Amino acid sequence: MRLPVLALAVLMTATPALAVLPGERLSDPRLEERARALSKDLRCMVCQNQAIDDSDAPLARDLRVLVRERLTAGDSDRQVIDFLVARYGEFVLLRPRFGWHTxxxxxxxxxxxxxxxxxxxxxxxxxxxxxxxxxxxxxxxxxxxxxxxxxx
Structure with a gap:
């Protein structure tokens, strides 16, 4: 009887594992917040329909680091997105932009x-x-x- 109750208690306190590692986080809370917001709208090229913010794939980690490097360098959110689209194509966006090609x-x-x-x-x-x-x-x-x- 105690084992099912204990298992239920453990499951209720479990939190989802986030893919962003502590070493990736920026010290500036505003920049980190912007990076997380951008990461939620970018597609992991390996996982297909998963945001890089949630993916454990090495490429997703590289993209998260790249986003943070660009933000630290002073790029705006739009510049970061434009850079990634120029490099990886529109497919990197979870929500593609509206244009003639989309x-x-x-x-x-x-x-x-x-x-x-x-x-x-x-x-x-x-x-x-x-x-x-x-x-x-x-x-x-x-x-x-x-x-x-x-x-x-």
């Missing part, structure tokens, strides 16, 4: 949403029309022809 990424979900709503609208209208235009009952003449056709 317009499809931003517009496609909206287009698919509108197309899906239009398809549902057309589907519902077709079903309504099918219900409204129910077949008319057979006339006496049509009934007689049908009976004649069915007789052996």
């Amino acid at each position: 317009a499809v990424l931003w517009i496609a979900p909206l287009v698919f949403l509108v197309a899906g709503i239009a398809y549902l609208f057309v589907l519902v209208r077709r079903r309504r029309v099918a219900v409204v235009t129910a077949p008319l009952p057979l006339t006496d003449e049509e009934k007689a022809r049908l009976e004649a056709a069915l007789k052996p």
Whole structure:
């Protein structure tokens, strides 16, 4: 009985491990805060859809150090991002910038949403029309022809 309670207590006090190592942190709290904010928006090229702030990969560590070096050198956030994009391409950004070359990424979900709503609208209208235009009952003449056709 004590072991499950102890295990639960340990799990409740556990905190997630952050990938930023103590040696990487900057002494200036403002610069460190900017570095962490930038690191959360940059993609680890090894882990694909994980921010470099959360990744333990060596390349992510190198990128975190590079971000901190650029900030220490006096670069603005925009300059750091532009430097990394020039070096690694737009793929390094977790949220790509809006531009002609990324317009499809931003517009496609909206287009698919509108197309899906239009398809549902057309589907519902077709079903309504099918219900409204129910077949008319057979006339006496049509009934007689049908009976004649069915007789052996």
